[in-house]
Amino acid sequence: MKFAVALLASAALALSFPSVLAAQPRGQVDTVDPSLPTQLPRTAVPNHYAITVTPNVAGLTFEGTVAIDLDVIKPTRELVLNAADLKFASATLRSAKGGAVLAGRARVNGDEQTATFTFPRAIATGTYRLTLAYSGKINTQANGLFALDYKNKEGKDARSLFTQFEAADARRFVPSWDEPDYKASFDLTVHVPTAVMAVSNMPAASSRPISGGLKEVRFQTTPTMSSYLLFFALGDFDRITKPAGGKEVGVVMSRGNGSKGQFALDAEAQILPYYNDYFGTPYPLPKLDNVAGPGQSQFFGAMENWGAIFTFEYAILNDPAITTEAGRQDIFVVEAHEMAHQWFGDLVTMAWWDDLWLNEGFASWMEEKATEHFHPDWGADIDRVGAREGAIGLDSLNSTHPIVQQVRTVEQANQAFDTIAYSKGESVIAMLEDFAGPDVWRDGIRRYIAAHAYQNSRTTDLWAAQESVGARGLSVIAKDFTTQPGVPLMSIGPVQCVNGSTLVSLTQSQFSADRRDPAAASPLLWHVPVKATTGGAVAKTVTAGRTTQLSVPGCGPLMLNPGQQGYYRTLYTPQQAAALAARLPQLAPVDQYGIISDSMSLSLAGYQPMQTGLDFLGAMPANGNAKVVQRILGRWDDLFERMDGDPAAQADIASRVVRAYGPRLLQLGFAPKQGEPAVDALLRPTLIGLLGKYRDPAVLAEASRLFAAWKTNPDAIPGSLKSTWLGVIARNADAATWDAIHERARATTGTVERASFYQLLGRAKDEALARRTLELALTDEPGKTISSGMITAVAAAHPRLAIDFVLAHLAQVNQLIDISGRSSFMQRLAASSRDSALIPVLQDFAQANLAESDRKPVQRAIDRIRSESAQAPRIRSETLAWLKLHP
Ligand SMILES: [Zn+2]
Numbered sequence: 001m002k003f004a005v006a007l008l009a010s011a012a013l014a015l016s017f018p019s020v021l022a023a024q025p026r027g028q029v030d031t032v033d034p035s036l037p038t039q040l041p042r043t044a045v046p047n048h049y050a051i052t053v054t055p056n057v058a059g060l061t062f063e064g065t066v067a068i069d070l071d072v073i074k075p076t077r078e079l080v081l082n083a084a085d086l087k088f089a090s091a092t093l094r095s096a097k098g099g100a101v102l103a104g105r106a107r108v109n110g111d112e113q114t115a116t117f118t119f120p121r122a123i124a125t126g127t128y129r130l131t132l133a134y135s136g137k138i139n140t141q142a143n144g145l146f147a148l149d150y151k152n153k154e155g156k157d158a159r160s161l162f163t164q165f166e167a168a169d170a171r172r173f174v175p176s177w178d179e180p181d182y183k184a185s186f187d188l189t190v191h192v193p194t195a196v197m198a199v200s201n202m203p204a205a206s207s208r209p210i211s212g213g214l215k216e217v218r219f220q221t222t223p224t225m226s227s228y229l230l231f232f233a234l235g236d237f238d239r240i241t242k243p244a245g246g247k248e249v250g251v252v253m254s255r256g257n258g259s260k261g262q263f264a265l266d267a268e269a270q271i272l273p274y275y276n277d278y279f280g281t282p283y284p285l286p287k288l289d290n291v292a293g294p295g296q297s298q299f300f301g302a303m304e305n306w307g308a309i310f311t312f313e314y315a316i317l318n319d320p321a322i323t324t325e326a327g328r329q330d331i332f333v334v335e336a337h338e339m340a341h342q343w344f345g346d347l348v349t350m351a352w353w354d355d356l357w358l359n360e361g362f363a364s365w366m367e368e369k370a371t372e373h374f375h376p377d378w379g380a381d382i383d384r385v386g387a388r389e390g391a392i393g394l395d396s397l398n399s400t401h402p403i404v405q406q407v408r409t410v411e412q413a414n415q416a417f418d419t420i421a422y423s424k425g426e427s428v429i430a431m432l433e434d435f436a437g438p439d440v441w442r443d444g445i446r447r448y449i450a451a452h453a454y455q456n457s458r459t460t461d462l463w464a465a466q467e468s469v470g471a472r473g474l475s476v477i478a479k480d481f482t483t484q485p486g487v488p489l490m491s492i493g494p495v496q497c498v499n500g501s502t503l504v505s506l507t508q509s510q511f512s513a514d515r516r517d518p519a520a521a522s523p524l525l526w527h528v529p530v531k532a533t534t535g536g537a538v539a540k541t542v543t544a545g546r547t548t549q550l551s552v553p554g555c556g557p558l559m560l561n562p563g564q565q566g567y568y569r570t571l572y573t574p575q576q577a578a579a580l581a582a583r584l585p586q587l588a589p590v591d592q593y594g595i596i597s598d599s600m601s602l603s604l605a606g607y608q609p610m611q612t613g614l615d616f617l618g619a620m621p622a623n624g625n626a627k628v629v630q631r632i633l634g635r636w637d638d639l640f641e642r643m644d645g646d647p648a649a650q651a652d653i654a655s656r657v658v659r660a661y662g663p664r665l666l667q668l669g670f671a672p673k674q675g676e677p678a679v680d681a682l683l684r685p686t687l688i689g690l691l692g693k694y695r696d697p698a699v700l701a702e703a704s705r706l707f708a709a710w711k712t713n714p715d716a717i718p719g720s721l722k723s724t725w726l727g728v729i730a731r732n733a734d735a736a737t738w739d740a741i742h743e744r745a746r747a748t749t750g751t752v753e754r755a756s757f758y759q760l761l762g763r764a765k766d767e768a769l770a771r772r773t774l775e776l777a778l779t780d781e782p783g784k785t786i787s788s789g790m791i792t793a794v795a796a797a798h799p800r801l802a803i804d805f806v807l808a809h810l811a812q813v814n815q816l817i818d819i820s821g822r823s824s825f826m827q828r829l830a831a832s833s834r835d836s837a838l839i840p841v842l843q844d845f846a847q848a849n850l851a852e853s854d855r856k857p858v859q860r861a862i863d864r865i866r867s868e869s870a871q872a873p874r875i876r877s878e879t880l881a882w883l884k885l886h887p
Contacts, residue, residue, distance in 0.1 A: 001166055001360070001417060002302040002315070002337050036181055036352045037408055039112065043076040046177050046184045053173070054191040054214075055145065055161060055234065060138040062145060066174050068130045069096075077122050079130060082171035082178035083108060083115035085144070089133040091117045096127035104130075113168070113410065115175050132175055140784045141818035142297040144172025145232070149783060150294040151749040152236060153256035160235030160254065162293050162310055164303055167353060167413040167820070170227040180226040181351050181456045188232060189218045197237040199252055201230065201307040203287055222306065223284060224454045226349050231305035233291050240265055245272035247283055253292040253317060254751075263318035263328065264290060264311075267335040271370055279343045280446030281453060288342065290335065292316045294751040295785030298792075298828070299414070299821035302334050304341030304363075311338070314752045320719045322753040325672075325681035328720075329378055333367050340366035343449055351456040353407035356416045357482070358459055361403065361425015365433075368426070378678050379627035381590045384430055385564045386631060389597045391424035392569070395487050396513040396605070397863040399856065403428065403482040404459055411854045414820040418857075427567045428481045434565035435529045435542075436471035443469040477542065480526040481567065486519075487511040488526045488568035489607075490543075490560060492576060497555035502534050504558060506548045511569040513605045514867035526568075533562045535583075557583050564594035571602055577612050581619045589625035593632070596620060600635055603878075606871060610878035611885075618886060622660045626679035630686045633661065637690060642834070642868075642875055649876075652883050654694035661687060662696060670702050672718055685724040692728030703728040711740055723756050730763040731797075738769045746781070755789065758782045762793025770798045774805045778812055787816045792828055799833035807845060823850055827857040836869040 048069040055062040070079075079093075091104035104117035117130070139146040142164040152158040163173060171178040188200050194215045198204070202220035210216045222230070238258045241250040242265055249268040251261035268290060276282045285307040292313045302311035314327070315334045323331075344366065345359040364387065371380040394400055403425055407413050433441040444466035452461060459482055463475040493505035510523035528543045534554035541550055552558065557579035560570040572580060577599065584592055596616045603613030617639075620632050636657050643649040665687040668680055691699040707729045709716035717725050730741060738761060745757035761773045773794050777787040791813070795802035806813050806829065817825055826845060830838060839862050846858040 001300045001304065001341075002311075002334050002363075036179075037354075038179055039114070040080050040082065040177060040179065041076075043074045044070050044072045044079055044177075046070045046182055048185045048187070049174065049176065050187040050189075051174050052189040052191070053145075053232070055138060057138075057147070057159060057161060057193070057234070060140070060147060061135060062138060063133075063135050064174065065131065065133045066176075068132075068176075069127070070130060071127055072123050072125050075122050075124055078116050078118040079104070079123075080114050080116045081175045082113055082168070083134075083175040084110075084113040084169070084171045086115065086134045086136045086172070086175060088115065088175075089135070090131075091133075092131045093117075093119060093123065094129050094131075096129065113171055134175060136172060139172070141816070142299065142785070143819045144169045148293050148295045148785065150254065150751045151754075152254065153749075155749050158236055158254070160233065160237070160293060162233045162291065163231055163305075164297075164300075164310065164818075165230060165305075166228040166303060167356075167416075168228070168410045169820075170230055173230070173232075174227075176227045178227045180228065180349050180353070183224045183226055183349070183454065183456070185224050186222045186230055187219070188230070189216060190232065190234070191216055192234050195236070196234055197239065197252070199231075199233040199237070199239075199289060199291055199308055201225075201305060202285065220286070225306055225346060229304070229306045229346055231291075231308040231310065233293075233308070233310070237291075239289070241287075242266075242269045244269035245276045245283060247272065247285070248287040250287060250289040251292065251316070252289050253313070254294065257292075257313075257317060260317040260319050261292065264316045264331050264335055267332045268339065270374055271336055271339050274370060274373065275339060275343065278442060278445070279449050281343065281347065281449050283342060284347065285342075288339070290316060290338070295783065296755065296789055297785065297821060298788050298817045298825055299417070302338050304338045304345055306342060306346040309335075309338040314755065317752060319750060319752050321714075321750055322719055322722055322756055324685060324720050324723060325678065326685070329371075329375075329678070329682070332375065333371055336370035337363045337367035340370070347454065348449055348452040349456050351458050353413040353416055354404055355457075355459050356407070356413075357403045357421040357425040358457070358462065360417065360421045361429055364422045364426035365429040368430075375678070379589075379625070381564075382593055382625075382627040382631065384426065385590060385594050385597065387423040388427040388564070388567060388594075389601070390419055391427050391567075392487050392511070392601065393513075394419050394860060395424055395485065396511055396601075397860060397867065398512070398515050399859045399863045400485045401856070402485045409851075409853060411823060411851065415823060415854065415856055418824075424567070428478070431481070431529060431565050431567050432466070432471075432474060432478055434563070435477060436466055436474055440470045441466065444471060473542065477527045477529055480528075484524050484526065486524050488528050488543075489523075489571060490528070490530065490568055491571045492558065492560065492573060494573065495558055495576070500553070500555060502552040502555050502558055504532070504550050504552060506530065506543065506550060506560075508543050508546055508548070511602075511605070511607075513601075514863055514870075516606060528566065528568055530560065530566065530568075531562055532558060532560050534558055538562055559587070559591065559595070561594065561598075562588075562591060564590050569598055569602060571607055574608075574612065577608075578615070581615045584616060584619040585621050585624070589628045592620060592624065593628045596632065596635065604871060604875060605867075606874065610875060611882050614879065614882045614886075622664055626677070626683040629661070629664065630679075630683050633657070633686055633690050637693075639879065640694075641832075642872065643879070644834070646876070646880075649880055649883065656883075658691055658694055658696045662691065662698070665691060665699075672720055681720070685721060688721070688724050689727055693731065699728065700732075707737070714744070722753075723760065726757075726760050727763055730760040731765055733764045733766065733769060735769065738764055738766075738772065742776075755783075755786050758786050759789050759793045762790045763797070765797055767798065767801065770794045770801055771805075774802065777816070778809060784816065788813070788825070791816075795829040796832050799830055800835060800838060802829050803838065803841065807841070810849070823854050824857040827861040830861040830865065833865060834868045834872065836865060839865055 050067040053064045088106040093102045102119045107116045149159050191214045198217045200219040205220045206218045236255045239252045251265045253261050290309040301315045340363040344362045350358045368380045448465035463478045466474045489509045489511035491507045496503045510519040512519035532552045534556040537553040539552040599616040600613040603610045640653045668684045706717045706725050748754040777790040846855045
């Protein structure tokens, strides 16, 4: 699964099958590990599901039957399955050996999401077929079987159906053993209107007309897989295809959008052969589709259903009317992520949600690896450091958790999809690959995939595979970084130049943003693979204990973590920091960005004065690497926001940024240039957005000129910059401007473009307009999945206003968010706040609305606000002093 990404990201989904089946072990008794947590009694295991579903598209209900071939492993009178929002009409059980058919009585437990079928007598161990007739609901948010409404090519109301089952929503579609270790094969048959297209994991085996204007589509049998990977979609679709890696890749989207799917299709065709080679096991299914759906979710952007990835349109369709360069690049990255899951997650699946990071950390790492391979000019290495910084931001708070964590409830499984699983997972894997060496690491991955194909695995299985191919010592490092929370801190002692080498002593501690003293008093310790250089050869070691002596070839300014693959912070002495800052312009871009981030973060947390971090920030050349400059602008803006309430200081920062980076924008130009480097095309919208925010007259004048032209001609602004320029306008909007954007949102039929306009309405700085956006979000006008994004857009500039509004309309707002995303929605809304007055509001919300075990996301928001507001006075006064010293 791929995180929900902001729609307006620029500012911040028929070979012969039996031969495949015969080669794989089945989901048998011995593959279910009795030590795993489960909500289901270990009395039976499913081997095969034959499901038939008839959706009532208009009525938002469906009828289903399922015949489950299962083994009873302990004599029992009842069978317990997962089921949610399902009603049962009949249940029968028959032994594979024949004999009497037993009728079962159904009892549903809504809280536990189970259905228990009790039979008139005890069932002996053996093989049976359980047949159930049931009915269910079609949801309007992305849980289970759900509907997405849109305007079709002719401007008429249309509705498509899709499924979303991870983590625990297959049980809303089919009564099942809905836990990842209960792998089974699936036959899906659907009765659907003749005119529409039905898509599932496997190609259709047959399609024939049946009564009532329906057709029966029977899909081929899936391989053995976890229930959360099953998929079904139905709609007025186009499907475009290409041969790749011996299979067929395809993109499925609403009719008339075929050309917009081409970029994603080309990406799939590039990536599949690359992954076939990298993983050493060829992609096993006959086809791989990526199915696009209109709308969005607060929980996810794309989902790796085996053979049928689902992706919201904004993250897969390349729409010349609205897709930004960042959005276009994201299409490739999302494909690379979801396709990596076809092996890592789908072919080999974590045994339980405790190891979710194995899926997500790995796919996040692999997306950058594939991007670097095919698009070395996109700066994926810088993005990886960005992921590390995002992870450390959370991992340095008291409320963090280890990568491998205990998950016991459905809600905890949903919450496990967090920045620690994705970004810390990615960062730690990058560090381990660097330690093992890329060839050894790839061999380890190949062995791991081959050893666990069609089965489940645990984190330690991956380390064992790596050690077995030669990555000796890797398990110890991996264990420390996956079972302990937090971030190592390396403090560098005085250095000595002896015989042309630099001798240095490293002291290990723990970096904490909100409990510096307790962390220093009793820090966790890690085996950290450390690298150091003075500009020439690189010295390597693995720390063991508190202090480590290191001899680095050459004498000169010492730099730890060259290449930035290490997951730790480095604290230099003031003299070392000054020497390194002087060398910053000569360093590799990835190191420039890594060191500036490291130092700013240490300053903000109080490990060193703000001056040290700001000296690094100020040393970044404005004409430096475009991707680094883009990130550095974000750092400046963070500082700007931290000066909220001090207009003079904000004006100082704004004019400094305009002065330093305005010429870079002039050089790039206001409009896209044919054939320009991809990173320039990324930097332009960032500069326009930030300089527009800082009210640079040249940018504001161009924004006004373009807006005036756009009001009469929708093509007046280049599509790749439309949301950027309109973002500048929307931010400074008056009522008439807001009305004009609203009017265009109503008139637009392109689903991605239309959703973008609704979200733009949420950008207004004017509080009255922000209120109007919130009120509009609660109406039926924007569409069921668009409204929540409007609320988050408002929260960026008006967090308290948005949170108060949501609390006042909580029941209504909850209907606008998929179930899986509800408990973390409040954290999202609070993301831009540093107001300690919000803490009791968040505490009250959590207490009133969330089980104690489900409060982690809100607690993180509270921890962050608390630490940032505690540091604010010092940060403010030290920053003001630095600004004065550096006019
Ligand atoms: Zn994922």
